[in-house]
Amino acid sequence: MLDMLLGFMIANPATSHALTALLETTGVAAAMILLRAPRPEATAALVVSTYYFGREAGQREHDIKHAGWDAVQAHLGAEFLYGWSLPNLQQWMAPTCAAWAVAATIVLVRRRLTPAL
Secondary structure: OHHHHHHHHHHOHHHHHHHHHHHHHHHHHHHHHHOOOOOHHHHHHHHHHHHHHHHHHHHHHHHHHHOOOOHHHHHHHHHOOOOOOHHHHHHHHHHHHHHHHHHHHHHHHHHHHOOOO
16 A cells, blocks of 8 residues: 555655645644644744745756756756746646635634634
């Protein structure tokens, strides 16, 4: 069973990033709610989506350098999305959308649980 799950996650990186982002956003938001931090859902989603952007941008910058671009072009291409392949873009968009969907769900749940004044 675990082998099948790991095989699926490796074969579908955008989906695995989205599923991981769901768990990460929920965990960060839960910790921040317990710590009574301001805007925990949005902060959690921002942290998770920024993490995945940096991860994919870093990998893409590495790939661009190996394709023959100089260091400055590779850095700018990775930071501003030009030179990215479709899989890189999908692997960033999937967790970003998942993180913000979880944040929106947590906001809605918290609003329903909070009594109206």
